[in-house]
Amino acid sequence: MAYKVTKEDAEWRKELTPEQYRVLRQQATERPFTGKYVHNKESGVYTCAACGNPLFSSDTKFESGTGWPSFWDVIEQGHVDVKRDFSHGMIREEVVCGNCGSHLGHVFNDGPRDTTGLRYCINSVSLNFEKK
Numbered sequence: 743m744a745y746k747v748t749k750e751d752a753e754w755r756k757e758l759t760p761e762q763y764r765v766l767r768q769q770a771t772e773r774p775f776t777g778k779y780v781h782n783k784e785s786g787v788y789t790c791a792a793c794g795n796p797l798f799s800s801d802t803k804f805e806s807g808t809g810w811p812s813f814w815d816v817i818e819q820g821h822v823d824v825k826r827d828f829s830h831g832m833i834r835e836e837v838v839c840g841n842c843g844s845h846l847g848h849v850f851n852d853g854p855r856d857t858t859g860l861r862y863c864i865n866s867v868s869l870n871f872e873k874k
């Protein structure tokens with residue numbers, strides 16, 4: 743998969759904080775209920791912490807009770823990519839930034855049933871928030 747933004751590993755390591763690097767570039771997961779956007783209810787747009795690409799709108803954010811920011815849709819088709827992830831003995835759908843390929847989280851099919859039914863479970867560390 744070719745992304746518009748591609749950087750050497752050393753560049754990412756330099757630009758990102760150690761925690762951002764572990765999550766965005768090494769697929770780590772932040773501990774639940776520790777992220778800064780878990781309970782954020784302000785209106786605005788969540789962007790990729792690595793490249794600034796708009797990813798999710800506050801309009802589709804919901805309280806999932808999981809301890810991670812959860813959304814039932816992406817802001818626009820193509821802004822987010824989904825890849826199959828076989829790590830940790832599970833088959834999951836990994837969510838990555840469509841612009842730079844950085845790891846954001848996973849998507850599950852137990853989202854609110856009156857919406858898309860999806861739950862994009864995203865690390866706060868992978869996001870920045872632009873208030874409207």
Ligand code: FE
Pocket residue numbers: 790791792793794795839840841842843844
């Ligand atoms: Fe990105």
